[in-house]
Structure formats: C-alpha cells, structure tokens
Amino acid sequence: MDHLGYRMKFGVLGPSTNTIVQPDFDDMRPVGVTNHYSRIVIPDMAVDDNEGFMRMVDAISSNTMDAADVLKTCEMQYLVMGMSAVTFWNGKQGAQAYLERIRQRVGVGVTCGSFALEAALNAYGVRRIAFLSPYFPVANAEVRRFFEDCGFTVVRDVCLRRPSPVQIAHTTDRMCRDAIRELDGDDVEAIVQVGTNLSMVRLAAAAELYLDKPVVAINAATYWHALRQVGIHDKIQGLGRLLSHH
Incomplete structure (x- = not known):
C-alpha cells in the first residue's frame, strides 16, 4: 500500500503546455489520494484558425500513448485524462473507441472529460445545455456532436479562439464571464465549460x-467522475455543487 496514496493512486495525463489541470486536480484531492502527472509533449504552436487547431490536436494524439506508458511504471491504479478536445472527437461512438484504446494500453480504468461531463449532466438531470471552449469552430462542432449523440440539446456555444495552447491558461475571468452571459438564457438548463487548460473551476x-x-467546469467534472468511479465519495466544498452534493 502506497504510504500517501493509500486510498487511490491516480495517474494523470495532460499536454506539456497545460498549466491548469495539475493544480486544479490537486485542489480537489482528498486525503489518501495522490495524483501523478505525465506530460504529453507538444510544442506551444500558434493557433489562429481551424487548420492550426487540428495540427495541435494531431500533436497531442500522436504522443499520448508514450506519456501513458510512463505512468504505468508507478503502478497507478486508475488513469484520469487531463485533456479534452480529443476525447470528444467523432461523436460518442468514436470517443468510446478512443477511450477503449487508452484502457487497453494502460490496463486500468480511465476517466476522460467527455464522458465525465455526460455523467455530470445526467447527475443534474438536465437536457438543454450551452457550452464554451477555448477552441476554434472545428472543435466546437465535435463537442456539439458528442453531446447531441448523448441525447442533450445544445442551444448555443461559444469558442474563445485562444491563439496558442499556453495562451489558453491566460484566459481571463472577464472573458469567461462574458461567455457565460452570452450563453445563458431561460432556454438553457446548464452551462458547460470544456478545455482543461482553461481555468474555470x-x-x-x-x-x-x-x-x-448548474455551471459545470470540465476539470471539476473529470476529477469528480474519477473519484466516484473508484468508490471515493468524499464531498469537497467550494468547487461547485457537483463535488459538494453528488
């Protein structure tokens, strides 16, 4: 039994440019649970259109398995994926196939952002949603397709078109507040934020x-889902109703 991770030893995957997931997950970590981070090496490339965003997604996808293999050496008990765009790709069926490839590679259970958000929205019992992302339209279309495949109605979405992977973490609260105001309305039951390098918990x-x-940040949903999947039901205060009530 691990001296500090005596309840659970999580492996966490995230792009090397991501500076938000690691501190977010550590803020949500109950006593007896430890997080062990492996970085998917990608360059901090310029992203100024759909094609640039796709190049970034390809870079993440091509290096994910190597980073996952590193985590296997610490004998992690469960994998938490701290990146989101690739976990929405090709609808629910494509996302499920991608998740299964990761599971087979690492040999343990896996939580990823797309299915964690599905579980969170089902826990709230909502169907009509709006979402914001730091992405470009090509990625928002994939996120919308995933949610619609899961049976949700996407009323509106906003993409912030952040200019590089690192710049996602520089997104201000004002930008996010403005996006929330644009998304909200009586026709929306919940607002969702995707993009794990966007600080919004x-x-x-x-x-x-x-x-x-409900206003559901992807990092909160992902860590909540991982905890519940491994039988840890600690309630965590101050980081949203999902963690404190579900």
Whole structure:
C-alpha cells in the first residue's frame, strides 16, 4: 500500500503546455489520494484558425500513448485524462473507441472529460445545455456532436479562439464571464465549460450561485467522475455543487 496514496493512486495525463489541470486536480484531492502527472509533449504552436487547431490536436494524439506508458511504471491504479478536445472527437461512438484504446494500453480504468461531463449532466438531470471552449469552430462542432449523440440539446456555444495552447491558461475571468452571459438564457438548463487548460473551476462554482443552475467546469467534472468511479465519495466544498452534493 502506497504510504500517501493509500486510498487511490491516480495517474494523470495532460499536454506539456497545460498549466491548469495539475493544480486544479490537486485542489480537489482528498486525503489518501495522490495524483501523478505525465506530460504529453507538444510544442506551444500558434493557433489562429481551424487548420492550426487540428495540427495541435494531431500533436497531442500522436504522443499520448508514450506519456501513458510512463505512468504505468508507478503502478497507478486508475488513469484520469487531463485533456479534452480529443476525447470528444467523432461523436460518442468514436470517443468510446478512443477511450477503449487508452484502457487497453494502460490496463486500468480511465476517466476522460467527455464522458465525465455526460455523467455530470445526467447527475443534474438536465437536457438543454450551452457550452464554451477555448477552441476554434472545428472543435466546437465535435463537442456539439458528442453531446447531441448523448441525447442533450445544445442551444448555443461559444469558442474563445485562444491563439496558442499556453495562451489558453491566460484566459481571463472577464472573458469567461462574458461567455457565460452570452450563453445563458431561460432556454438553457446548464452551462458547460470544456478545455482543461482553461481555468474555470472557481468561476463556475460562483456562477452557479447567481444563475441558479448548474455551471459545470470540465476539470471539476473529470476529477469528480474519477473519484466516484473508484468508490471515493468524499464531498469537497467550494468547487461547485457537483463535488459538494453528488
């Protein structure tokens, strides 16, 4: 039994440019659970259109398995995927096939952002959603397709078109607040944020209070899902109703 991770030893995958997932997941970590991070090496490339975004996605996809192999050496008990775009690709069926390839490679259970968000929205019992991302339209179309395949109605979406992978983490609260205002309406039951390098866990928790509806940040949903999948039901305060009530 691991001295510090005596309840669970999580492996975490994230792009090397991602500076948000690691501290977010550590903030949500219960006592007796440890997070062990492996970086998917990608360059901080310029992203200024759909084609540039696809080049970034390809770079992440091509190096994911190598980073996962590194985590196997610490004998992780469960894998948490700290990247999101590739986990939505090709609809629910394509996302499921991708998840299964990762499971077969690592030999343990896996949580990824797309299916974690599906589970979170089902826990809230909502069907009509809107979402924001740091992506470009080509990726928002894939996210929309995934959610619609899962039976949700996507009323609206916003893509922030951030200019590089590192710049996603430089997105301001004001940008995210403006996006939330643009998305909200009486026709929307929940607002979702995707893009794991976009820091929105605390802002989403605050927005739930004044909008009186679920505002689900992908990092909170992903870590919540991983904890519940391994039988850990600790309630964590201050980071949204998903972690504190479900």
